[in-house]
Amino acid sequence: MASIPSTIDNFIDGTYVSPVSGRRMPDLDPATSQPLGELALSGPEDVDAAVSAAHAALNGPWGRTSVEERAAVLDAIADGIEARFDELILLESYDTGKPVWTSRNIDIARAVSNFRFYAGAVRHYSTDTHSMAGALNYTLRRRLGVVALITPWNLPLYLLTWKVAPALAMGNTVVCKPSEVTPLTAHALGRIAREAGLPDGVLNIVHGLGADVGAPLCAHPKVKAISFTGGTATGHKVAAAGAAGLKKVSLELGGKNPTMVFADCDLDRTVDGVLRASFANQGQVCLCGERLLVEDSIADAFVSRLSKQAAAMEIGDPRSPETRFGSQTSLAHRDKIESYVQLARDAGGRVVTGGERPSLGAPWDDGAFYAPTIIDGLPSDSRPALEEIFGPVVTVHRFSTDDEAVAMANEVEYGLSSSVWTSNLRRAHHVAAQIEAGTVWVNTWLKRDLRVPFGGMKASGVGREGGRYSLEFFSEPKNVCIDLT
Numbered sequence: 001m002a003s004i005p006s007t008i009d010n011f012i013d014g015t016y017v018s019p020v021s022g023r024r025m026p027d028l029d030p031a032t033s034q035p036l037g038e039l040a041l042s043g044p045e046d047v048d049a050a051v052s053a054a055h056a057a058l059n060g061p062w063g064r065t066s067v068e069e070r071a072a073v074l075d076a077i078a079d080g081i082e083a084r085f086d087e088l089i090l091l092e093s094y095d096t097g098k099p100v101w102t103s104r105n106i107d108i109a110r111a112v113s114n115f116r117f118y119a120g121a122v123r124h125y126s127t128d129t130h131s132m133a134g135a136l137n138y139t140l141r142r143r144l145g146v147v148a149l150i151t152p153w154n155l156p157l158y159l160l161t162w163k164v165a166p167a168l169a170m171g172n173t174v175v176c177k178p179s180e181v182t183p184l185t186a187h188a189l190g191r192i193a194r195e196a197g198l199p200d201g202v203l204n205i206v207h208g209l210g211a212d213v214g215a216p217l218c219a220h221p222k223v224k225a226i227s228f229t230g231g232t233a234t235g236h237k238v239a240a241a242g243a244a245g246l247k248k249v250s251l252e253l254g255g256k257n258p259t260m261v262f263a264d265c266d267l268d269r270t271v272d273g274v275l276r277a278s279f280a281n282q283g284q285v286c287l288c289g290e291r292l293l294v295e296d297s298i299a300d301a302f303v304s305r306l307s308k309q310a311a312a313m314e315i316g317d318p319r320s321p322e323t324r325f326g327s328q329t330s331l332a333h334r335d336k337i338e339s340y341v342q343l344a345r346d347a348g349g350r351v352v353t354g355g356e357r358p359s360l361g362a363p364w365d366d367g368a369f370y371a372p373t374i375i376d377g378l379p380s381d382s383r384p385a386l387e388e389i390f391g392p393v394v395t396v397h398r399f400s401t402d403d404e405a406v407a408m409a410n411e412v413e414y415g416l417s418s419s420v421w422t423s424n425l426r427r428a429h430h431v432a433a434q435i436e437a438g439t440v441w442v443n444t445w446l447k448r449d450l451r452v453p454f455g456g457m458k459a460s461g462v463g464r465e466g467g468r469y470s471l472e473f474f475s476e477p478k479n480v481c482i483d484l485t
């Protein structure tokens, strides 16, 4: 068993501190519903203390660091995560219900890559010069100051470090608000950063509920920018708070991503790829393809093969190295998933596989497990087919022409990602160009180069993260014009 802290306190100015109110709530293992520890329920006073520490740290040693020094600290944090790799894998698995296989290969591996990548990216980052008649312009990029980083529960350390690393690389100080559902690895990050030599006050972490911590953090006058990943409804509130304070805001929001399977695809590869796109992390990746569009002529055969593989997935003990499918991250979230499956049944949908809680025996029957589910026969404009479920539920819809497929892909209000499965290169380019989504994968899914722009169109967000896009979000350009006459 990982050494799980019995109290999960805030990390402010380099020290773990209790919330001012003294209030706490249990942090649960969703696979068993057993309590793991007691989480700080912070409020505006704690937010203010964290922002004040972050603000003061701007004028401390951190404010005088060079790019090379900051890159070295990021590499040292990556070393610290690697040194605690096995412990962090378990913490993430206990907190989220995901298999250790997933937290090893995806979550914690990516947290290391995030720091290593941004250490390199900032070392190699350069800005523009603009030469004109009689003058030379050059662009400086300056830190913003104190930035707020707010993250969800599905990929806790992965998504938090995806923001922390570029924010620190550009010289900012940060106040993090991790999801109240999954605080454990963020809690561990404080100590790792301190041991890596990050000065006190540069990284602060405040735990608690969104309304009590996230909202006052977004509204705090000393916070200059907000990078938010979470649901679209919360994104609207964050955008409003940002607008009121004239803050820079980056919003990475929900999705309802179409997976488009054409009859000319490589069937074996496509079934494997679509299985991953549908059920990775128990369907709790914002990029998962919940809306499966299949060309008519192969639809029955494709759905039958996909269902067989979904039904064969190894579900159970998240701590077993064999397990590939764990529990949902909370009982409340499973309730939401079940309500959508009921909605689909009521609308005449046919459950091809899943549609129930698996029977796993004690202690897992008290957990938030839900079987991989495929539903056929629903109209593409029914609620389960249009709204984000964020779980292991895929609805199947048939098309017969490319234009019809594109129209169905674009029928949703979201525009985060999509995958296209075809062996026809011309079709791949043509369809990719027309899909309203920030990312289109062709014959693959979740292949990530950390340099590319990442983000969503329409209700899936505003702005892009990744590579230089994050370095530019977390800094401000200043043009210097030198007269040469």
Ligand code: NAD
Binding pocket: 150, 151, 152, 153, 154, 159, 177, 178, 179, 180, 208, 209, 210, 211, 213, 214, 215, 218, 229, 230, 231, 232, 234, 235, 237, 238, 252, 253, 254, 255, 285, 286, 388, 390, 416, 456, 460, 461
């Ligand atoms: P959520 O919006 O409920 O919460 C996200 C974070 O915001 C949490 O830390 C929460 O405490 C905080 N929060 C809540 N109310 C707030 C407020 N008024 N002001 C500021 N912060 C507040 O989302 P969730 O349920 O934790 O996560 C699931 C959602 O995240 C899904 O919609 C999923 O698609 C999305 N997501 C998007 C991406 C992406 O990159 N686009 C990645 C992962 C998850």
